[in-house]
Amino acid sequence: MKITQAFSFEAAHRLPNVPEKHRCHRLHGHSYRVELKLEGPVDPFTGFVVDFFDIEAVFGPLLEQLDHQYLNEIEGLQNPTAENISIFIFERIVKTLPQLASVVVFETPDCWAEYNGQ
Numbered sequence: 001m002k003i004t005q006a007f008s009f010e011a012a013h014r015l016p017n018v019p020e021k022h023r024c025h026r027l028h029g030h031s032y033r034v035e036l037k038l039e040g041p042v043d044p045f046t047g048f049v050v051d052f053f054d055i056e057a058v059f060g061p062l063l064e065q066l067d068h069q070y071l072n073e074i075e076g077l078q079n080p081t082a083e084n085i086s087i088f089i090f091e092r093i094v095k096t097l098p099q100l101a102s103v104v105v106f107e108t109p110d111c112w113a114e115y116n117g118q
């Protein structure tokens with residue numbers, strides 16, 4: 001069974017490794033959407049793969065570190081592409097949420113990256 005919980009945060013960033021004339025080289029912001037996708041068996045008693053409240057409890061503190069921040073200043077996010085943000089989140093929560101199958105980070109409704117650990 002697969003379950004997904006979605007979150008959102010606002011943040012500023014710039015992409016330091018694109019050419020100067022690339023518009024994302026300049027400081028700008030996004031309303032990010034994060035989807036945490038989990039996979040595992042349904043517990044026959046609770047009916048849950050994982051309680052959504054437990055997912056929120058694990059991800060909440062990390063979400064707070066990202067929300068309304070300049071992402072480039074966060075250790076490990078010096079090049080905050082959607083790809084690198086999804087890796088950053090996955091690596092920090094997978095040990096506590098072993099059912100985590102992938103992390104999807106939407107920069108815009110049309111552009112996103114999904115990381116499943118490889």
Ligand SMILES: Nc1nc2c(c(=O)[nH]1)N=C([C@H](O)[C@H](O)COP(=O)(O)OP(=O)(O)OP(=O)(O)O)CN2
Nearest residue numbers: 015023024028080081082083084107108110111113
């Ligand atoms: N593979 C990736 N490509 C790009 C990334 C990324 O993370 N991974 N990021 C960017 C910039 O962050 C850029 O800001 C993307 O957002 P935006 O310019 O707002 O996107 P749109 O082209 O959809 O904006 P419109 O104004 O709606 O045209 C670039 N590439």
Ligand SMILES: [Zn+2]
Nearest residue numbers: 013024028030
């Ligand atoms: Zn951007």
